[in-house]
Amino acid sequence: MFGTVFPDYNSSSRMRERGIDILAETEANQLRAYNFWAKLPKFVGWTAVAIAVASLLVAFFLIFRSRTQPEFRMKGFPTELSKDLVADVSGYERTEFDAGTRKYYIKADRARTFSDNHQELETVFIEVFDPQNPERSDKIKAEKAVYIPQENKNFIAYLAGNVKIVSRDDLVIDGDQVTYSKADDTAAIDEPLKFHRYNISGRADRARAFITAKKIELTSNVEVLQYPNAAFSGEPKARLNSGYASYDQSSEKIELGEGVRVFSKGDSGSGTTLESVNAMIQLRIAGENRELAFAEAKNNVRIESVATDQTKTIITASTASYDKPADKFDLSGGIKIQTGDNNKPTEIEANSAFYDQKALHLELLGGAGIVQPDVSVRGEKISANLYPQRKLKDAKVTGNAYAMQSEAERTVEITASELSVAYSTRFLLSAASASSNAEAVLTPKENVKDYSRASLRANRRIDVYFSNDGSTEKMITEGRTTLQMDAPSGRPDGANKKVTANILRTFFSSDGKNLSRAEAEGDAELVVEPVQKTPENYKTTVSAPRFECSFYLSGNNARQCDASAPTKTVRIPLIPTEGRGQQVLTAETLSATFVESTRDLDVIEAAGGTKFSELDRNGTANRISFTNSDGIVRLRDGEPTIWDSRARTKAREIDWDTRSQRSYLRTNVSATYYSPERASGSVPFAATGKPVFVTSDKAEIDHRAEIAVFSGNARGWQENNYVRAHSLTINQKEGRFDAEGDVQSLLYDVKRTENGKTTSVPVSAAAAGMTYYREKRLLHYEGNVDVRQGSDRITSQTADIYLNDRNEIERSEFNGAVSITQPGRKASADYALYNAEKEFVILRGRPARVSDAVQGSSEGGEIQMDLRSNRVVNEGRSKDNSSGRTRSVYKMKVN
Numbered sequence: 001m002f003g004t005v006f007p008d009y010n011s012s013s014r015m016r017e018r019g020i021d022i023l024a025e026t027e028a029n030q031l032r033a034y035n036f037w038a039k040l041p042k043f044v045g046w047t048a049v050a051i052a053v054a055s056l057l058v059a060f061f062l063i064f065r066s067r068t069q070p071e072f073r074m075k076g077f078p079t080e081l082s083k084d085l086v087a088d089v090s091g092y093e094r095t096e097f098d099a100g101t102r103k104y105y106i107k108a109d110r111a112r113t114f115s116d117n118h119q120e121l122e123t124v125f126i127e128v129f130d131p132q133n134p135e136r137s138d139k140i141k142a143e144k145a146v147y148i149p150q151e152n153k154n155f156i157a158y159l160a161g162n163v164k165i166v167s168r169d170d171l172v173i174d175g176d177q178v179t180y181s182k183a184d185d186t187a188a189i190d191e192p193l194k195f196h197r198y199n200i201s202g203r204a205d206r207a208r209a210f211i212t213a214k215k216i217e218l219t220s221n222v223e224v225l226q227y228p229n230a231a232f233s234g235e236p237k238a239r240l241n242s243g244y245a246s247y248d249q250s251s252e253k254i255e256l257g258e259g260v261r262v263f264s265k266g267d268s269g270s271g272t273t274l275e276s277v278n279a280m281i282q283l284r285i286a287g288e289n290r291e292l293a294f295a296e297a298k299n300n301v302r303i304e305s306v307a308t309d310q311t312k313t314i315i316t317a318s319t320a321s322y323d324k325p326a327d328k329f330d331l332s333g334g335i336k337i338q339t340g341d342n343n344k345p346t347e348i349e350a351n352s353a354f355y356d357q358k359a360l361h362l363e364l365l366g367g368a369g370i371v372q373p374d375v376s377v378r379g380e381k382i383s384a385n386l387y388p389q390r391k392l393k394d395a396k397v398t399g400n401a402y403a404m405q406s407e408a409e410r411t412v413e414i415t416a417s418e419l420s421v422a423y424s425t426r427f428l429l430s431a432a433s434a435s436s437n438a439e440a441v442l443t444p445k446e447n448v449k450d451y452s453r454a455s456l457r458a459n460r461r462i463d464v465y466f467s468n469d470g471s472t473e474k475m476i477t478e479g480r481t482t483l484q485m486d487a488p489s490g491r492p493d494g495a496n497k498k499v500t501a502n503i504l505r506t507f508f509s510s511d512g513k514n515l516s517r518a519e520a521e522g523d524a525e526l527v528v529e530p531v532q533k534t535p536e537n538y539k540t541t542v543s544a545p546r547f548e549c550s551f552y553l554s555g556n557n558a559r560q561c562d563a564s565a566p567t568k569t570v571r572i573p574l575i576p577t578e579g580r581g582q583q584v585l586t587a588e589t590l591s592a593t594f595v596e597s598t599r600d601l602d603v604i605e606a607a608g609g610t611k612f613s614e615l616d617r618n619g620t621a622n623r624i625s626f627t628n629s630d631g632i633v634r635l636r637d638g639e640p641t642i643w644d645s646r647a648r649t650k651a652r653e654i655d656w657d658t659r660s661q662r663s664y665l666r667t668n669v670s671a672t673y674y675s676p677e678r679a680s681g682s683v684p685f686a687a688t689g690k691p692v693f694v695t696s697d698k699a700e701i702d703h704r705a706e707i708a709v710f711s712g713n714a715r716g717w718q719e720n721n722y723v724r725a726h727s728l729t730i731n732q733k734e735g736r737f738d739a740e741g742d743v744q745s746l747l748y749d750v751k752r753t754e755n756g757k758t759t760s761v762p763v764s765a766a767a768a769g770m771t772y773y774r775e776k777r778l779l780h781y782e783g784n785v786d787v788r789q790g791s792d793r794i795t796s797q798t799a800d801i802y803l804n805d806r807n808e809i810e811r812s813e814f815n816g817a818v819s820i821t822q823p824g825r826k827a828s829a830d831y832a833l834y835n836a837e838k839e840f841v842i843l844r845g846r847p848a849r850v851s852d853a854v855q856g857s858s859e860g861g862e863i864q865m866d867l868r869s870n871r872v873v874n875e876g877r878s879k880d881n882s883s884g885r886t887r888s889v890y891k892m893k894v895n
Contacts, residue, residue: 074177074190082116104128119147136168154183185212199227199289214249238292239263252283268308276301295322313339329355340390346372360386378402391427413441428470438462495530495600520547538571563590581615601628616644631659646678661704669699680732684772685718686807706732735774743770763789793821809836824853839867
């Protein structure tokens with residue numbers, strides 16, 4: 001190859017020169033080729049790098065875009081939607097109407113409509129209007145939405161990206177993945193969200209909002225905060241954490257579950273922490289804010305409270321209620337309280353307890369005990385007070401009462417049915433009084449010799465006195481007494497039960513150990529008799545042709561007994577007292593439930609032609625419910641009515657408190673007193689034997705005190721006479737009738753004689769308040785009094801109208817800025833007296849004035865007006881100079 005490139009050296013010079021040039025050119029070309037192939041890998045490498053960088057940039061862009069563009073990740077998102085686009089609209093707006101009323105409004109920057117009518121919306125705004133009040137609405141915003149129409153002009157919207165919901169009730173929800181259903185007005189949030197309402201804020205992993213029901217349910221990692229104000233500034237005053245929460249905005253109640261922790265911050269470093277499985281928080285309205293007012297916790301409750309003096313109290317229980325403003329605890333189930341000195345704490349236990357932390361007062365029930373170094377008390381029920389150091393100050397113990405004090409050489413133990421103990425400021429016993437089956441035992445310590453064990457028993461009472469150092473001083477005993485019960489031991493609130501019938505069938509559980517069901521047929525009778533003989537407790541006997549009873553899982557304790565028609569329930573008070581008598585309840589069907597722990601009666605539900613009576617009082621309704629814990633009879637459905645020998649009252653709802661002998665009536669209250677005499681003459685109406693009617697929005701009747709209060713648009717009337725006011729109060733015992741607030745009345749007549757003819761003219765009166773006194777037959781008006789009789793008018797600050805037995809005026813007295821207006825005549829005074837029999841008016845003032853359009857004017861310390869003779873007598877007399885006076889008499893012009 002090289003032979004063809006290079007010529008022979010024997011050639012001519014020209015050829016040699018040309019060969020040299022060709023050689024040089026060839027070498028240059030070869031060098032360039034070699035350089036290209038040498039650099040080719042480098043070019044390829046740079047190209048590969050550029051391609052890789054471009055690929056990474058594209059990948060990052062796609063990742064960024066996927067993160068910034070919202071995706072629909074919520075549960076239930078439809079997997080099959082049409083992809084056939086039929087319309088693509090920018091600046092989309094739509095308002096849906098229903099019977100001429102706006103139902104909802106949708107606005108979006110872009111709306112893409114597909115063949116199956118679903119829409120994909122961008123930068124969407126939805127407003128759903130309240131059908132009851134179109135001025136109120138729920139507002140929803142999101143970056144992206146899928147809108148799917150439904151029947152009856154409803155829809156489902158799947159929303160993604162910075163979703164914000166502002167409900168018509170000021171609940172604001174922020175999330176990223178939301179499913180909104182118009183049909184049931186709910187919003188499901190499947191990813192972490194935040195919410196706030198007034199000064200309440202919170203967060204959770206998931207939620208479901210019930211917009212119309214004003215309720216939101218939160219799930220997983222729930223946190224609710226109560227701030228001092230709606231600006232969410234400062235430290236939260238309360239912090240709620242749980243696995244589940246339900247916030248009911250109507251009742252301002254928060255239900256918590258799946259592990260609860262609540263912290264409430266107090267003043268000066270104080271605070272309370274509550275932990276449990278479940279809890280309920282009741283908020284109270286404070287202006288525009290909400291504050292934690294009440295907490296109720298269940299299952300494995302633990303409470304740690306730190307007082308302002310940094311004293312720590314730890315409480316464990318099955319259930320607990322906490323009244324935050326009052327700083328009170330209501331506890332039940334395996335209670336343990338540790339308080340006071342951390343090294344030598346006071347330890348408290350019971351089945352149920354009430355602890356007033358401010359007053360340092362304890363009420364314990366069931367397996368109760370208070371233990372501190374060297375002293376303790378135990379019993380079924382304990383009422384105790386503590387010193388500020390959280391040590392025992394005094395206690396009253398009932399039911400298996402026990403008190404112990406450990407001294408240097410001996411231990412003092414006192415047992416009884418009831419026990420009262422007091423402690424000195426050295427926290428040692430100072431006095432003890434034991435009643436019923438009492439026993440006092442002195443036991444020497446093991447290391448003390450020549451000391452005998454001593455015991456003292458008394459059925460009635462033992463009084464023990466101690467010296468300042470806590471040693472026993474003396475014991476005094478008297479009498480003896482015994483108690484025997486069929487109810488569970490140690491439950492003074494228990495009751496005995498008995499079921500009898502002609503035929504009795506009993507059924508046991510599968511293991512054969514416990515009763516599961518019982519059937520009683522033929523003159524069946526259920527008797528429940530509480531152990532405690534108190535005025536509030538009754539022996540209850542239910543009679544029916546048939547009973548069917550179910551039982552709790554263990555203990556052979558009846559849970560519920562159902563009676564078939566006809567049923568009759570008779571309740572006899574164990575301790576007769578005034579105002580309490582035999583109670584009788586009849587109904588077509590009846591169901592009685594019982595408390596498992598006490599076996600006492602819990603609730604009676606009666607239906608069908610129900611009637612309840614006690615003494616002279618009766619009540620009827622379609623349905624009656626009686627709760628033994630509060631003694632309230634609730635009358636519902638079928639025009640509930642209560643009556644006695646004096647009056648009959650109806651309302652939509654009636655609650656009859658048999659213990660306090662009060663009745664509470666709500667909505668459309670209508671009362672009929674059979675006559676004024678039946679109301680003990682305490683109403684300002686005169687027609688004998690004619691009924692008196694009263695209506696109002698609500699009413700409260702105290703049967704024992706014979707006081708009825710009607711409030712809210714109250715009106716009382718008899719024939720043409722009436723009284724209207726904000727509230728009317730009838731006090732039968734005191735013979736008094738009170739009207740308060742914008743009083744208007746037409747109650748009495750005035751006799752007038754003109755041209756020898758006597759007529760009765762009705763008089764109307766208005767005032768801020770009015771009181772009628774039966775004994776004085778006096779109507780007292782007070783506050784902006786305005787009395788009108790035909791064209792005559794009298795105004796004053798107060799007025800006293802004295803009536804006869806026909807409700808005709810005998811005399812009236814007006815005080816304070818008295819003004820009298822008649823056609824052509826005006827008068828003013830500090831005081832006015834009208835004598836109806838003489839038709840004579842006396843005006844007194846400094847001075848009193850009378851101005852007559854025809855006769856002129858007159859003034860003086862006292863002016864007398866004779867209405868019959870149309871004469872005015874002016875007597876000028878002053879307190880400073882009673883002997884000097886002027887007198888003028890003139891004839892009034894007769895029209």
